[in-house]
Amino acid sequence: MNLSFWFVTLSVIFSAIFSSVDALCPAYCNCSVPLVVNCSSTAQHTIPKDIHNDTETLYLHNNSITRLKVNSFVKLTSLITLRLDSNLIQTIDNGAFNGAESVETLNLANNKITELKENTFSNLRNLTSLRLDVNNIASIEKKAFNGLNSLSLLKLSSNDLTQLNSDMLDGVESLKRLEADRNWISTIVDNTFTKTPLLTNLALNFNNMSEISSSFWTGLGKLQKLDLSYNRLQELKVDSFKGLTNIEHLVLDSNRIQSIEKGAFNGLDHLVSLEMSFNKLTTTRGYMLTGLRNVEFINLSLNNLTTLQENSFEECCGKVKTLLMYHNQIEILDRNGSSV
Template sequence: MKSWCGLILILVNFVMLCKGDDPACPVGCNCSVPLVVNCSSSGLTSVPEGIPLDTETLYLQGNKITRLEVNSFANMTSLITLRLDSNLIKTIDNGAFNGAESVETLNLANNNLTSLNRDMFDGLLGITSLDVAHNLLSSIEDFAFVDMIFLTELHLNNNSIEHMTANTFKGIDNLEELHLQYNKINELKENTFSDLRNLTSLRLDVNSIASIEKKAFSGLNSLTFLKLSSNDLTQLNGDMLDGLSFLKRLDIDRNVISTIADDTFTATPELIDLGLNINNMSEISSTFWTGLGKLQDLNLRYNRLQELKVDSFRGLTNMEHLELDSNRIQSIEKGAFNGLDHLIYLEMSFNTLTKITADMLTGLRKIDYINLSANNLSSLQENLFTECCINMTNLLMYYNQFEVLDPDWFIGLDRLNKIDLDTNKLRSIPGEIFEVLPSLSYLILTGNRSTAIAICLNTGRGPGATTLG
């Protein structure tokens, strides 16, 4: 009988421990093995006392804590993960993290911090990830992160930061990701990121950046991704991008760029993806792209381009994907696409083209997809595609002005699988079109002038005819 009573007592104690009723577990918290203390969303106004010193993971998010006092985590030498996000923290006393040198991940997002200083993080010698996003930060003291020599990920996004200096990021030369999007930064000064030689990803989108000083990106020898979209840049030149010799992806969408200097991209010879959509570019020079021999994707959507001149894309010999839709392009000079021997995808919809001739498409030997939709096309040139596009499988021409189709337009397109002619003015389709397009599987004709378009094949007993259904 005694043995049964002992077993029952052990089980009761175990259940109480799991429920957080163990004397070693703070009130309002749940403690579990292995060494996790969960005090989240418990209405706490301060860091509770009595947290087990061998705790490895401590959840304090979703409370009402306003201040981290000195020695809040003293002697917690096993603590690895500390979540303090979604509180009301406005003040962090110097020495708040004394004794917590084993912390690797610290989340302070969604609080009320207005500034960061060096002494605030004393003791966090082993930290690798710091998240201070979604606070009220307007300033960062020089050398604030200097002791965080193992830091690889830093989130400062969604704050009100306006300025950074050459000493803001001193000491964190192992940093790999830096998030500064959604702030109020208006300029990038020389050597701002000079210590970040291992940084691979830098987000500066959705700020107010209007100027980038020469050597602002100096030292970023490992950077492969830079996002500068949704800023106030009006021009690009080579000095702005100095130091980005290994950059592979550059996003400068949603600025007000109208000019690009001829030498701009000589500083980024490894670039493979360039986003320039939603800007104010009205012309393209044949010398814009010097140095971009490895570029594969170029996005120029939603600009103000009116024409494409000869050699508009000179030097882009490895380009595969080109987006020019939603501009005002009304003319394409002969040889505009010269050199684009590897282009497979061309997006030209929502422009003002009234004609397409064979010399306009010269050079597009490997093209697979062309979208000419939402222009003002009513006819095409005979044998238009025989010189350029024999490998094409997709041709989109919806929202145009076609009233008839001539089979001779499509001669040479033996591999064409899909034609989209939705919302034109077609009344009939000649049966011969299927003879010149042996691989055609999808012919989209919805939204034309007839509720039914009859297609009659030429059987050899008379001329092929198509009548209105």
């Protein structure tokens, strides 16, 4: 058999495949192999009913869908990726995701959702990534995330949450990354994170937190990074980060921190990076960073530092490789309490 025969044969095969795909594709969408259906930016107001059952990836973003009704995806039993971001979705009916148990990635960002009710996502047992950022979510009922046993990433950024509590996190025991930045959170109820023992990354930056308690972090023994920048923290009390025994990166930039009690960083034996720029510290003290025996990077830039005690870093920082203190007003080196 010569090459021309094989060329003709392959052309016929591919032509048949693409003809089959075209036959399965809604007229207003674009489709490709494996079965990806792209109905984005097609002025949809509801979930189309003529999506083929074997669809694995469905793009419905940039439309005008306002509601996800019961059984909206009930026939899409092979669906893995579902994009519904940048619509006008306000309501998600219980049972909206019936039949969609195979979905692993769900994007609901940039909609108009105001609340999450109990069992909203209960059928999505294989879901690993859930984006709910840039909505208007102010309320999350207990067990709203019930059944999400595989969830690893939850994005709640840019919503209207004012607090976090343990009921909100019911059902997400496998969660590793939680992004709740850019909300209005001022309160974290004690023991909030006892139901997320695998969490490694927690973003709480750009909120309204004015104080932190040692009981906030119970259950977060595996956390590696905590971002509390752009809040309203004024002081760090003893055991402020109790329980964060494996944390490596702590971000406290752009708060209002004026004082740090001795023992504030107790237990942070694995901390490598401490960022505290843009605060209101005026002096360093020998005990201020006690406990940070393995820290390698410290940023104290853009504070109001005027006095640097001679023993400021004796009790903490034998492994420091980088210490940033630029844009302060340091004029005095204080030796054992006397200025020189």
